[in-house]
Amino acid sequence: MKILLIRRDNIGDLILTTPLIATLAGQENTKLDLLVNTYNKDVLEGNPHIGKVHLYCKSHHRKPGQTLLGVYWQRLKTIFEIRMAGYDVAIVGSSDKRPLQWAKMSGAKRIIAVGGEGQGPDCVTDKIAKVQGQHIVEELNSLATPLGINQPPGPLELYVSSIEVAKMAEKFSINRDKPIYGVQISSRKPQQRWQIEKFIELIQRLSTKEDCQIILFWSPGADDNPEHPGDDQKAQQIVDACKNTQLIPLPTSSIRELMAAMSLCDQIITSDGGALHIAAGVQKPVVALFGNSDAEYWAPWKVPCAIIKGPDENVGKLSVDQVFEQFIALRVKVLAAKLVNHG
Template sequence: MVKKILFIRRDNIGDLVCTTPAIHAVRNHYPDARIGILVNTYNVDAIRNNPDINEIYTYEKAKHAPEKNKISVWLNNLKVLHKIRKEKYDAAIGCGSYSPRLARYTFITGAKKRIGYLKKGMKSKFYNMPLYEPEEILHEAEKTFNLLSCLGINGAPQQLRIFPSGDEVRKVQDILNASGFSKEKYLIAFHISSRRPENRWPAEKFMELGKLILDRYNAAILLLWSPGSEKNIYHPGDDEKAEFIKNSLKPKPIACKTTKLGELISALSLSSLVVCCDGGAMHIAAALQKPIVTVWGSTNPKSWAPWGTRHVILTDGKDASNVSVNDVFAAISTMLG
């Protein structure tokens, strides 16, 4: 009998959000089970307040804390893994494509059943219930969900799930109120950041798009971005890009510098429509059931399209900067009716 199940999701925000349908399916199949999840400090806010999860274990990647001594970071992470081993989980699921480190983490948990993907033809002492990577291209939500077959759960993933904090929603609402925002207006969120350079849309194009929207619609623009200077080698952000867009539009966008992931989730939850690049914010918006217009570079839509919500993907398959402002505006007009 499976009574304790651990998910391991040690990568990026979007990957973790795409895991939430699998977590929910386990909760429905094993309603009395204790469900834990091991995540990192960077993505943990994406699963806070999730009623399907009993225990959240958080470890820190040394690259996310350059100001800390690496040895102290590693020691703290060992304490987290020791705590997990003491729980004696019945099953641990290493979510994501095969990686040696993910396989080792799954093994170290000490779980009786250790589930994860291997590349075709591989063998591993770390997984005792492995699956081979699917040959066909699947969406990340589907690929993660398929790992549940080892627990007797089959079918298709449902909606992504995310739960904004009430306190943080009120903080963003206060920012909107202070700006004079009227609820009769559309609130169109621009999230202007993306981790991969080829997925970034230029500031000048966001500015031109903003002018078209403000001329045509009774709308306000909520400007969101990854905080920090583009010159920061450890955590580069888009402060300069946001400042350019803010100062180029009249009326000015409502600039909301979200220093925590929970704040970004709350800000997106209040929007009418989200315009963004490929990245974690897009998957958060999908989990919030927001209509999305997204500008892409070379990412494969079959794997990473917004799951379970109305969306338009605009891409030439190579570089987001090649997508025209007029095409994005036409997609927004279709969404708004």
């Protein structure tokens, strides 16, 4: 059976699909290919479950020097490759119209997508109803049920080499013999953002509590960039205010660098978003701040975590005391579990 899995959206969405990828690829006589975009493809590097990766370039993700005509030409080539591959099944990881169009263009005999009976376009042969209270990973995994696959989803799977991790440690002079905490400050949604002065106080309190290194993560770039607004200015404010701590500002230039750097951390704090799922994907304990997104649906998957919901669905209303106490409580819990496991 030849399956095309379509996931041409955000980085976090693709990471959350990795348990489904493992589920599908683990079946006998099954070949699994993916259609993803040029922006999220790097999270698949090293994944042993995947055959061919078809690439879709969004116009605003084109590289310097790449023309719109070149983007559209590559898109036509991808359509041709998918059509010629002869897929038996196309699985769509979202209910958006464009991924469904790609599924239809594939010519697959069956198209599986989320959507209750009577919903969605007629091209969908198997519609999977949403279940209230399900995590997104469970919802995605249910897309395998029309194929007679009913096993529960495993953990998120990101594959980072020891060489990648060692390079980041060397490049930024990270001492791996003491606790390393990751603090990720960026979020696209205003109600998911914590104030810079609160991050500064948290970093100072963690540094006072123990001899630790703290890696500062953020979305690189200027805040007035219309396509990819960044937090360089906010990060610099934190660096300037925390010169008395072992703070390591780490401006990652790629997803692979972020994955490798987060692999160095013993625990990470971040608001809900792509970085949260990268942290969970490299199996790190996470303190997750939630504002106006569904914490039950988007929670860190199968890693030790503390989920902190902002009052009135606003992360900015969380106090430093609340976050600090939850951070320390999770750290103690993780260390206690390690002691038990090591007998």
